[in-house]
Amino acid sequence: xxxxxxxxxxxxxxxxxxxxxxxxxxxxxxxxxxxxxxxxxxxxxxxxxxxxxxxx
Numbered sequence: 001x002x003x004x005x006x007x008x009x010x011x012x013x014x015x016x017x018x019x020x021x022x023x024x025x026x027x028x029x030x031x032x033x034x035x036x037x038x039x040x041x042x043x044x045x046x047x048x049x050x051x052x053x054x055x056x
Contacts, residue, residue: 002026003035010048017044 006024009015021032036044
C-alpha cells in the first residue's frame, strides 16, 4: 500500500522524494528507494521521470 501511494504521488505531484517517503510511511527516503528497486526495478526518481516523459 505504501508503494502504491508513493507511485501515485510521484505521478501526480512535484513533492520532493523525501516528503513523499515520509508521507507514505517509509522510515527514510532510502527505504522507499529500496522498495522501489526491489518491486519495480527502478528508483523513485527514474519512475517519476519515465512517467513524466510518457505523459508529455
